[in-house]
Amino acid sequence: MRYAETGYNLEIDLTRRNIERVASDPTDTELYLGGLGTNAKILWDRVPPEIDPFSPDNLLIFASGLLCGTPAPGCNRTIVSTISPQTKLMAFSMMGGFWAPELKYAGYDKVILRGKSPELVYLWINNDKVEIRDAVHLKGKGAVETEELIRVELNEPKAQVAAIGLAGENRVYFASIEQGRSSASRGGIGAVMGDKGVKAIAVRGTRDINMARPAEFMELCNKILAYIKKREDNPIPGVMPILAGLGSPQEMKVHDEKWHTENFMWGNSRTRRKDFWNEEIEKNWRETLENSRIRLVSCYNCPMKCAATISVPGYPTYMMKCFSKLTYTMAAYSDLDFGLRIAQNATEYGVDAFSTPQVMAFALELYEAGILTDKDFPGMPLDNNGRFFWLLDRIVRREGIGDILANGTYWAAKHIGNGAEDFAHNNIKKHEQLPLKLSMLNPIYFLMYATGEKINITQIEGQFPQAAFPTMEEREEFVKDWIQVPDEKFKQYLLDWELRGEKSMPFYPTVQMCCEIVDWQERMHYIDDALGMCSGLSSFPLKPPYHIHNYPEFISSGAGIDMDEDKLSQAARRYRTLVRAINIRRGMRRADEKPPADHWKKRFPELEKELLDTYYKFKGWNNDGIPTKEFLHELGLDYVSQDFLLRGILTDREEANHEG
Amino acid sequence: MKAEKKTKTIKTIRIDVDKCNGCRACEVICSAFHASPKYSSNNPSRSRIRVIRDPLADIFVPVYAGEYAVAECAGRDKYTIDGKNYDECAFCRASCPSRTLFKEPDSGLPLKCDMCESDPAQEKPLCVQWCLNEALIFEQREVETEGDNKQEELEIGLEALANKYGLSKIKDIVTRMSVSKKG
Numbered sequence: 001m002r003y004a005e006t007g008y009n010l011e012i013d014l015t016r017r018n019i020e021r022v023a024s025d026p027t028d029t030e031l032y033l034g035g036l037g038t039n040a041k042i043l044w045d046r047v048p049p050e051i052d053p054f055s056p057d058n059l060l061i062f063a064s065g066l067l068c069g070t071p072a073p074g075c076n077r078t079i080v081s082t083i084s085p086q087t088k089l090m091a092f093s094m095m096g097g098f099w100a101p102e103l104k105y106a107g108y109d110k111v112i113l114r115g116k117s118p119e120l121v122y123l124w125i126n127n128d129k130v131e132i133r134d135a136v137h138l139k140g141k142g143a144v145e146t147e148e149l150i151r152v153e154l155n156e157p158k159a160q161v162a163a164i165g166l167a168g169e170n171r172v173y174f175a176s177i178e179q180g181r182s183s184a185s186r187g188g189i190g191a192v193m194g195d196k197g198v199k200a201i202a203v204r205g206t207r208d209i210n211m212a213r214p215a216e217f218m219e220l221c222n223k224i225l226a227y228i229k230k231r232e233d234n235p236i237p238g239v240m241p242i243l244a245g246l247g248s249p250q251e252m253k254v255h256d257e258k259w260h261t262e263n264f265m266w267g268n269s270r271t272r273r274k275d276f277w278n279e280e281i282e283k284n285w286r287e288t289l290e291n292s293r294i295r296l297v298s299c300y301n302c303p304m305k306c307a308a309t310i311s312v313p314g315y316p317t318y319m320m321k322c323f324s325k326l327t328y329t330m331a332a333y334s335d336l337d338f339g340l341r342i343a344q345n346a347t348e349y350g351v352d353a354f355s356t357p358q359v360m361a362f363a364l365e366l367y368e369a370g371i372l373t374d375k376d377f378p379g380m381p382l383d384n385n386g387r388f389f390w391l392l393d394r395i396v397r398r399e400g401i402g403d404i405l406a407n408g409t410y411w412a413a414k415h416i417g418n419g420a421e422d423f424a425h426n427n428i429k430k431h432e433q434l435p436l437k438l439s440m441l442n443p444i445y446f447l448m449y450a451t452g453e454k455i456n457i458t459q460i461e462g463q464f465p466q467a468a469f470p471t472m473e474e475r476e477e478f479v480k481d482w483i484q485v486p487d488e489k490f491k492q493y494l495l496d497w498e499l500r501g502e503k504s505m506p507f508y509p510t511v512q513m514c515c516e517i518v519d520w521q522e523r524m525h526y527i528d529d530a531l532g533m534c535s536g537l538s539s540f541p542l543k544p545p546y547h548i549h550n551y552p553e554f555i556s557s558g559a560g561i562d563m564d565e566d567k568l569s570q571a572a573r574r575y576r577t578l579v580r581a582i583n584i585r586r587g588m589r590r591a592d593e594k595p596p597a598d599h600w601k602k603r604f605p606e607l608e609k610e611l612l613d614t615y616y617k618f619k620g621w622n623n624d625g626i627p628t629k630e631f632l633h634e635l636g637l638d639y640v641s642q643d644f645l646l647r648g649i650l651t652d653r654e655e656a657n658h659e660g
Numbered sequence: 661m662k663a664e665k666k667t668k669t670i671k672t673i674r675i676d677v678d679k680c681n682g683c684r685a686c687e688v689i690c691s692a693f694h695a696s697p698k699y700s701s702n703n704p705s706r707s708r709i710r711v712i713r714d715p716l717a718d719i720f721v722p723v724y725a726g727e728y729a730v731a732e733c734a735g736r737d738k739y740t741i742d743g744k745n746y747d748e749c750a751f752c753r754a755s756c757p758s759r760t761l762f763k764e765p766d767s768g769l770p771l772k773c774d775m776c777e778s779d780p781a782q783e784k785p786l787c788v789q790w791c792l793n794e795a796l797i798f799e800q801r802e803v804e805t806e807g808d809n810k811q812e813e814l815e816i817g818l819e820a821l822a823n824k825y826g827l828s829k830i831k832d833i834v835t836r837m838s839v840s841k842k843g
Binding site: 070157214303 | 681689692700
C-alpha cells in the first residue's frame, strides 16, 4: 500500500488522444520524494536538451506534492514543470489553491502531458473517468471565466479547474496558469499549455488518501496549528511588518504601503520615490482597497488568509494575492485604483504579475528614448493608465509591437536592437525580476540571485533575517526560541552580525557563512516544493512552523518512508542537483549566474568571485557550476555524469583537474 | 404521578459565515477523525461538514450533515440573502435522495454529524478545533426536560390509532411484535 501518495500518474498523449494510468516506482519517491523532485527526474529522463519548449516532445507536468491531500496544514501546492520558452531552462512554477489535493483524491499524483492537440481541448479528470473534451467554444475566454464555464458545463461545482487565458493560447512567454485564488505564473508555463492546445484541466476526486502512522501524523498536525496560532499572536519585533507574521506577505490585509512604495522601484524598475507615501495617499489607497476587497480567502486546509476576492465597480470579481497588488501600479507610476482594475484584466488574460508590468514599462521607456516610435504604437491612447491597458491588450493578442513584447524584455530587446538591450536591465537568466535596486552588495542575496534556479528571489530567500538587528538584546531575544536552525552555529552568526563596523555587510557573514545560510534557505524551499507545502508556512517567513527538524517525522509517519534530517537533506540535494543538471545540459554555465546588472550600486568583484567559487565548491559543483562526477556519484546520480561525459560537458581530464 | 425533572445537554456549533475563509480544514479533519482506524485516511467527500463555497459570489457556508431522509421533500427551497443567490436546498442538512451530499462516496450510506462523540471524549468537535479563524464556535448548555412527556405523547398516539383501527388490532400487532423480538 502507498501512503500519502496514490502511486499513479496520468500520462496523456494529446497528439494521439491516448490516456494511460501508470503506476510510479516507490523507489523514486524515496530518492526524489515527489512534486518537484520526481518532476525533475521525469524531465531528465524524457526531455533531452535538443527538445524545444514548443516541441510536442516537451512535457508539461502538473504534480501534487508528496503530502498534498493529507491533513498537513497548508500542504496544497501544485508544482508545474516544463521547459520554459523564455529562459529555455527548466521552469517549475507553482500554485496553491485547491487543485493538487483534488487530484490526489481523484487517485493520481501527477498529470503528464505530451504531444499537441490540433484543436483546443480541456481535460476532465473525474476519479477513474478521464476525458479529453472539446474546448473550441472556450477559445479566447478569460481564465477565471473558463473555470466557471467548465464547472457549469460539467454540472460539477466541486470540480477544481486550472485554466489559461488568451495569453496562454497565444503563447505569451510570461503567460500563467490560473486556478481560483492562485496561479502558476513564472517561466511562461501557460504558453506551453497553450502550445499543447490545452485550455484547462478540471479535476474532481472522492477517494481516500492514506496515512502510514495516523496517530503520530495527527499529533504533528495539531502541533503545527498550535504553533501557527502562537506565532500569529506574537509577531516578531524589530522586522518590517510583512516579515513579522506567517504566510506570504499579507498584502491584501495591510494598508500601510510606505515600505514597498518607497523602497521598491517604479516604472521599468527605475525610480525610487523616497517621499512618496503621505497621509493623503494612505487615505486614498485605503478607501480603494476597502471598497473593492470583499473577503480575505485561504487555500486548501490553511488558516492563513493571503488572498482576497476583489470586486472593482464595473469589473467582474476576481481573486488577488500578494505583491500583484502593487506591481502594475508602480510600473505605471499610477495609483492603487488603476492597479486593481488592470489586474482584473491581467488575471483573465492569464499573465505573470511580475513580468507583465515590467514589459509594458520597458516598452514605454523605449518609446520615450526614441528607440520605438509612433509607428510602433498606432492608436495608443495618450493617458498613462490607458497606455498600459492598450499595451496589455496588444501583448496578449500578439498584435503589432505586442507580438515582440510578448516574448519578454530580453528577447524583445534583442529583436528591437538599437540599444534596447540596456533597457532590459532587470533580468536574471532572461527572466524579469522584482523591481529592486539597492545601494551596497548583500553577499547572501548575491548568491541567491546568481545561483537560484527557480529564478525568483522570493522562492529562495527566507529563514535568516534580511538585516542585522541593531542591539545585542534584540539578537538574543531573536535566537532564544529559534528552533528552526539546522545547526546552532547559525545563532552565533546572527548574534555576531552588526549593522556597521568589522562584522557587517558585505564582509560579514563571511563567505563560508553565506554559503551555509544560502544552502539552508534553498534547501527548505526545495523540500517544500517536493512535499507540496506552501513556503508561507515554511521556507519563506522567519521562524516558520515547518522546518528541518519536524519534516522528517511528517514524511515518516505520513508517507511511511523512514526519514531523518540527513536523509531528507540528501534527497533535497539530489533533486536540486538534478534541476541543475537539466539546465547545465541546456547550456547554462557560470557566465549566466549573475544578479541583475544594476541591482546594487556598490559592487565588490573580488568578493563576488570568491563567493561564487566557494559556493560552487560547497555545493559539489566545479568552477563552471557543473556538478562534479564525485558529487553526482555520492548522490546516486551516476546516470547524470555518464550523460555529461557522453556529451563532453564533463571530461575525465577536467575531473582530474578538479580533484587536483 | 409527579413528573420527574431531567436535564439534557444541547450541543450547538455557532457558524459565523462572515469569518469563513473557505479553506475546508473542517472537512479535512472531520473525514480523518471518522476514518477507521481513526485518522488512517483523509477524504473530504466523507466529511460530515461541507463548505458551500463560491468565492466569486462571496458564498462561504459550512453545513453539517443531519438526519437521513428516506424521501425527498415535496418541494425545494432556494434562498437569496443580501443579494446572494444560494443553490437549491443549500442549507439543508439532510442526507437525501435528491443529492449526493452527505453520503459515503463508495457505498452511498448516509453520513451524520455526531459532534465527534468518542472515547476518550473530545473537548470540542474537531472541526471547531481546526478552525483557527473562529468561524465555528462550540457551545454547550443544559436544559431541563419533563421526564414523563414521552409517556403522554405515546398515550395520545395510541389512542388515535385505537380509534382508527380498533383496540384489538393494536393488541394483536403488539403481541406479534413482542414474539418476533423474542425470537
